[in-house]
Amino acid sequence: MRGRPLLHTTYGSDQALLNTGTKKLLMSLFMLLLLAIPLFAPGTIGEEGSLPGPDFLAAGDWLRLLSTVGIYAIGALGLNILTGMAGQVSLGHAFFMGLGAYTAVVLGAPEGALWGLGLPIWVWLPGAGIVAALVGIAVAPTAMRVRGLYLAIVTLGLVFIGAYLWRNLDFITGGSQSGRSHPQFEFKLWKEEAPLIDFSEDGIWFGVLNLSSEAKTYLLILVLTIAAVLLAKNLHRTRSGRAFMSIRDRDIAAEIMGVNEFKYKTTAFAISSFFAGVAGALLASLVGRTIPETWNLFLSVQFIAIIFIGGIGTVSGVILGTLFVILLPRIVKDFTEWMETVVESGDGIMAGVLDLFISTKPGDFGLINTSAGVAPGLGIDQFNLVIYGLLIIGFLIFEPLGLYGIWIRIRNYWKGWPFTY
Amino acid sequence: MRVRNKWLAIFLVMGLTLAACSPSDSSDTTEGATATTEGATATTEGATDTTEGATDTTEGAREIATDIGVDLEAGTITVGFLTDQTGVFSPLVTVVNTGIEAYWANVNANGGVHGLEVVLDFGDTAYNGEQHVQLFEEMKDEVVAFGHSVGSPQTVAITPGLIEQGMLAIPLTWYSGWSDPNYNSSVVPHGTPYCIEAMNSIEYMAGETGLDSPTVAIASIGGDYGLDASDGARLAAEALGLEIVYDGAGAIVAGDPTSYIEVGNAIAEADPDIVYHTGIPWLGWPEVYTQAAITNGLEALWSGASPSWAPNYVSEDSGIRDEIARDMYWGFYLQPWDGDSEGAATVREVMTAAGAPPHDYYGEGFVEGQLLLQALNIAYENGDMTQAGVLAAAKSIESVDYNGLAPSDDYVGEPNEIVQRVVHMMRPDLTSETGSKLVQADYTSPTAAAYEFNGACFLLELG
Numbered sequence: 001m002r003g004r005p006l007l008h009t010t011y012g013s014d015q016a017l018l019n020t021g022t023k024k025l026l027m028s029l030f031m032l033l034l035l036a037i038p039l040f041a042p043g044t045i046g047e048e049g050s051l052p053g054p055d056f057l058a059a060g061d062w063l064r065l066l067s068t069v070g071i072y073a074i075g076a077l078g079l080n081i082l083t084g085m086a087g088q089v090s091l092g093h094a095f096f097m098g099l100g101a102y103t104a105v106v107l108g109a110p111e112g113a114l115w116g117l118g119l120p121i122w123v124w125l126p127g128a129g130i131v132a133a134l135v136g137i138a139v140a141p142t143a144m145r146v147r148g149l150y151l152a153i154v155t156l157g158l159v160f161i162g163a164y165l166w167r168n169l170d171f172i173t174g175g176s177q178s179g180r181s182h183p184q185f186e187f188k189l190w191k192e193e194a195p196l197i198d199f200s201e202d203g204i205w206f207g208v209l210n211l212s213s214e215a216k217t218y219l220l221i222l223v224l225t226i227a228a229v230l231l232a233k234n235l236h237r238t239r240s241g242r243a244f245m246s247i248r249d250r251d252i253a254a255e256i257m258g259v260n261e262f263k264y265k266t267t268a269f270a271i272s273s274f275f276a277g278v279a280g281a282l283l284a285s286l287v288g289r290t291i292p293e294t295w296n297l298f299l300s301v302q303f304i305a306i307i308f309i310g311g312i313g314t315v316s317g318v319i320l321g322t323l324f325v326i327l328l329p330r331i332v333k334d335f336t337e338w339m340e341t342v343v344e345s346g347d348g349i350m351a352g353v354l355d356l357f358i359s360t361k362p363g364d365f366g367l368i369n370t371s372a373g374v375a376p377g378l379g380i381d382q383f384n385l386v387i388y389g390l391l392i393i394g395f396l397i398f399e400p401l402g403l404y405g406i407w408i409r410i411r412n413y414w415k416g417w418p419f420t421y
Numbered sequence: 422m423r424v425r426n427k428w429l430a431i432f433l434v435m436g437l438t439l440a441a442c443s444p445s446d447s448s449d450t451t452e453g454a455t456a457t458t459e460g461a462t463a464t465t466e467g468a469t470d471t472t473e474g475a476t477d478t479t480e481g482a483r484e485i486a487t488d489i490g491v492d493l494e495a496g497t498i499t500v501g502f503l504t505d506q507t508g509v510f511s512p513l514v515t516v517v518n519t520g521i522e523a524y525w526a527n528v529n530a531n532g533g534v535h536g537l538e539v540v541l542d543f544g545d546t547a548y549n550g551e552q553h554v555q556l557f558e559e560m561k562d563e564v565v566a567f568g569h570s571v572g573s574p575q576t577v578a579i580t581p582g583l584i585e586q587g588m589l590a591i592p593l594t595w596y597s598g599w600s601d602p603n604y605n606s607s608v609v610p611h612g613t614p615y616c617i618e619a620m621n622s623i624e625y626m627a628g629e630t631g632l633d634s635p636t637v638a639i640a641s642i643g644g645d646y647g648l649d650a651s652d653g654a655r656l657a658a659e660a661l662g663l664e665i666v667y668d669g670a671g672a673i674v675a676g677d678p679t680s681y682i683e684v685g686n687a688i689a690e691a692d693p694d695i696v697y698h699t700g701i702p703w704l705g706w707p708e709v710y711t712q713a714a715i716t717n718g719l720e721a722l723w724s725g726a727s728p729s730w731a732p733n734y735v736s737e738d739s740g741i742r743d744e745i746a747r748d749m750y751w752g753f754y755l756q757p758w759d760g761d762s763e764g765a766a767t768v769r770e771v772m773t774a775a776g777a778p779p780h781d782y783y784g785e786g787f788v789e790g791q792l793l794l795q796a797l798n799i800a801y802e803n804g805d806m807t808q809a810g811v812l813a814a815a816k817s818i819e820s821v822d823y824n825g826l827a828p829s830d831d832y833v834g835e836p837n838e839i840v841q842r843v844v845h846m847m848r849p850d851l852t853s854e855t856g857s858k859l860v861q862a863d864y865t866s867p868t869a870a871a872y873e874f875n876g877a878c879f880l881l882e883l884g
Contacts, residue, residue, distance in 0.1 A: 061559035068555070069750065113882050169672065176671060178881055179550070179574045213556070287551045289578035291644070294550060362519070362777060372504055372543035373519030374777075379507035381547045403732020 008343035015237050038215035046208050061213040071282045072223035073322040076306040077232040078275025084313035086145050087248025092155035093276050093303045095162035096297030100277025101284035102130035102172050108183030115172050120188040131269040140269035159297050165290030179291035182284040233315045305388050311404025320403040329384045340370045414417025428824030484763035488807040490565030499540045505571045508548025523775040534797045545583025545742025550575050561586050566811045568793050569593040573645035583607035587809035596645040598841040600879035607757040609815045611830050615726040617869050619653030621844045622724045622752045626695045635654040635694035640669035640684050645881045647699045650726035654697035654876040660868045667691035675704045685712025689719040696723045702731030727753040732856035735849045752844035754827050755784040758855045781856040788827050820840035851879045
C-alpha cells in the first residue's frame with residue numbers, strides 16, 4: 001500500500017493512533033522536541049554544552065509555564081471525556097481538582113500541625129485521582145436525573161460545596177486565605193530521608209545532563225501528560241468510548257441500542273474526576289502552596305474555555321486549547337511590554353498608533369493600563385478575561401470545532417494543494 | 422519488521438544530529454565590572470561577600486560584584502515587584518505603586534544609587550498564588566531583589582525559591598510573622614504588625630467610649646490578615662479585662678454576601694460597645710458595617726486593621742458617609758497625607774510634582790523605597806551587588822529612619838525588642854483632602870507596649 005497512506009486494509013491500521021507515515025514522523029519529531037527542550041539551555045550537557053534550539057524555552061520560567069500547560073492539559077482531557085465525549089456538561093471540575101490536591105496533601109505532606117502522612121509520590125498522586133474518582137462516582141447518579149443546563153447547575157453546586165469544605169477543613173487545607181504547602185516532586189520508596197529522585201533540586205542525570213529543578217519537573221509532567229494523552233486517545237477506540245459518544249449524540253437512542261446509560265455516565269464521571277484529581281495534585285505541588293480559594297469557579301470556567309477554544313471532543317484540540325489559554329496571558333504581557341517600549345521611544349507613526357492602546361500614567365488614554373499605579377484602562381489580567389470571553393463566543397458561533405477545526409482546514413488545504421478548490 | 426528498523430535508524434541519526442552540542446553563552450557578564458562613581462563608606466557590619474573578585478582596590482573607584490539585575494555598563498539596577506494590579510487588594514496596591522514609581526523617579530533624578538539608575542519591573546499577581554509563583558520564576562533571573570511581594574500566603578509560597586536563589590523580598594503585608602527573623606530568612610519587614618495595631622486600637626477606643634468596661638465584638642476574614650488582627654484584638658481585650666461578646670474571627674467570607682449579613686446580624690445582636698472588624702474594603706467591610714450599624718441600628722465604635730479603611734466610605738456618593746464619620750477609628754503606622762513630619766512633607770512634594778491627587782497610601786511606597794534604597798547603598802558600599810549581596814546588605818541594616826513618615830524600624834535584637842509597636846490613630850474627616858485625619862500621633866497603648874512578642878500572633882503554618 002506504499003504511496004496510498006489513506007487506504008487501510010486492516011481494522012488495526014484503520015484504528016491506529018498514528019495511521020499515516022507522515023503522522024508518525026511528525027509526532028516522533030514533536031516528541032523528540034518536547035524531550036529536548038530542557039537541553040537547549042546553555043550548560044545542560046556536560047560543562048558547557050547544549051542542544052541547538054530556542055534557548056528561551058529552556059529558561060526556568062518557560063519550563064514552568066510548559067509544566068503548567070501539561071497539568072492543565074491533563075485536567076482538560078478529563079473534562080473533555082465527560083463533556084466532549086459523553087456530553088455531560090460540568091462546571092464542577094475545580095471541585096475535583098481541589099479534592100485531588102487535598103487528598104495528595106493529606107497523603108504526601110509531612111506530619112506536622114496540619115494533617116499529613118508523609119507518604120511518597122507513588123501513593124499520593126494515584127491516591128488523589130482515586131479519591132476524586134470515587135467522589136465522581138457518588139455524584140454521577142445526579143446526571144441520570146438531569147441533563148444539559150440543569151446538570152451544569154448541579155455541578156456548579158459542587159464548587160460551592162467545595163469552597164465551604166476547603167474553608168472549614170482548616171486542619172487539612174490550612175484555612176481560608178492562609179493555605180498550606182503541598183508535597184514536593186520527589187520519588188521515595190517509602191518514608192526514607194533522601195529521595196531516590198529529587199525533582200525539586202538541581203542535579204545531574206545520567207552523568208552528563210545538568211538539569212535544573214524546573215527542567216526535571218517539566219520532564220516528569222511531560223511523561224505524565226503523554227500518559228494521560230495516550231489514555232484519553234485510546235479511550236476513543238474502546239467500547240466505553242463509543243458508548244460515551246453514543247450517549248452524547250442521543251442518550252435515549254443509545255439506551256435503546258443497549259448502551260447502559262447509568263454505567264457509562266458513572267464511568268465517564270469517574271474517569272474525568274480521576275484526571276481532575278491528578279491535575280489538582282500536580283498543580284498544587286507545582287505552585288508549592290495554595291489557599292482554599294484557589295479551587296474556585298473561575299478555574300472551572302478556564303477548563304470550559306480550554307475545551308471550547310481548542311475543539312470540544314478531540315484530544316488534539318484539548319492540547320491546542322490548553323497551550324492557547326495558558327500561554328495567552330504571557331503572550332499578551334510580552335506584547336504589551338513591547339508596545340510600551342515602542343511608545344516610550346516615541347519614534348514614528350507606530351508609537352503614536354500604539355499609544356492609543358496603552359495608558360502609561362494617570363490621565364493617559366488607552367485600553368490597557370501598563371503602569372503599575374493608578375491609570376485608566378484594563379489591567380493585563382482583566383484584558384485576558386475579556387479575550388477569553390470574546391474567543392469563547394467567537395468560536396461557538398464561527399468555529400465550533402475550535403482551534404482543531406482551524407487546523408483541520410489548514411491541513412486539508414495543503415493536502416490538496418495546489419488543487420485545493 | 423524491516424520498516425520498523427528503518428524508522429529506528431532514522432530516529433537514531435536524527436537524535437545524534439540534535440545531540441551535537443553547542444558551546445554555551447556565558448551568563449555571568451558583569452562580575453567584576455568597575456563602577457565609575459565615587460565610593461561611599463560602608464557603615465554596617467555583617468554583610469557577607471559571596472562572589473569572587475569583589476574587593477575594593479582603589480580609592481574613588483571600586484570593583485562591584487554583580488550577577489543578576491545590576492548592569493554596571495548600562496548603569497541600571499532592576500528591582501522587581503510582585504504586586505496586585507487587578508486582584509482584591511488592587512485599589513490599595515495600585516496607589517502604593519504610584520508612590521513607588523514617584524519615589525524612585527525622584528531618587529533617579531537625584532543621582533540614583535551611586536549613579537546607577539533604578540529600573541522598576543512590576544509583575545501583576547492579581548493576588549493569586551499560582552500567578553505569584555509563576556511571576557517569581559520569571560522575574561528571579563532578571564531582578565536584583567523584590568521591592569515588594571503582596572500577600573502573606575503568596576510570599577510564603579515563594580519562600581523556598583527566595584532562599585534557594587538567595588534573594589531579598591520586602592513583604593507588602595503587615596503580618597506579625599515577618600517580625601520574627603526565625604520565621605523567614607529572606608524577607609525584611611517594615612511597619613506595625615496587624616496584631617499590635619489591633620491592640621493599640623482596642624485600648625484607644627476603650628478610652629474613647631468613656632465606659633469603665635466596654636464590651637467588644639471581633640469579626641474578620643480568614644488568613645494572616647484577618648486572623649492576625651483578630652488575635653491582637655482578643656489579646657488586648659483579655660489584657661484589659663473587656664468582655665468579648667461576639668467572636669467571629671474568620672467568619673466573613675470575601676465575596677459571600679450571606680456571610681456579611683450573618684456576621685452583621687450577629688454583631689448587632691451581641692450589642693457591643695466596640696467592634697474590631699478586619700476585612701477588605703471593596704469586598705465586604707462596608708456591607709457588614711451596614712448590616713449591623715444601619716439596618717440593625719447598632720451604636721458602637723468601629724475599627725479594623727488599617728487596610729479595612731478606604732476613603733470612598735466618606736466620598737460624596739457613599740451611603741454610609743455620616744455614620745462612618747461618626748463611628749470609625751483605625752491605627753496605622755504611616756502618617757497621613759497631611760502629616761506634619763519632614764517625611765510626610767516629602768511625600769506631598771514629590772507626589773504633587775508627579776501630578777497625583779492626595780492619598781494616604783503613597784507613603785507606603787516611600788517607606789518600602791527607603792528600606793530598599795538603604796539596602797542597595799550598603800550593597801554598593803560592600804562592593805557586592807549580587808542578589809545575595811543585596812540580601813546580606815538588607816539583613817545588615819540596623820535601623821531605618823523615615824523622617825517621621827513612619828516610626829523608625831529597628832532590626833538588631835530579639836523579636837520582642839525590634840517589633841514595631843507605634844501607630845498613628847486616625848478617624849474619618851469629611852473636610853480632609855483624603856477623607857481622614859490624625860487624632861493621636863505616635864501612640865503605643867500600655868497593652869501593646871507590655872505585650873511579650875516572641876513570634877507570630879497567628880501562626881501561618883509553613884508546612
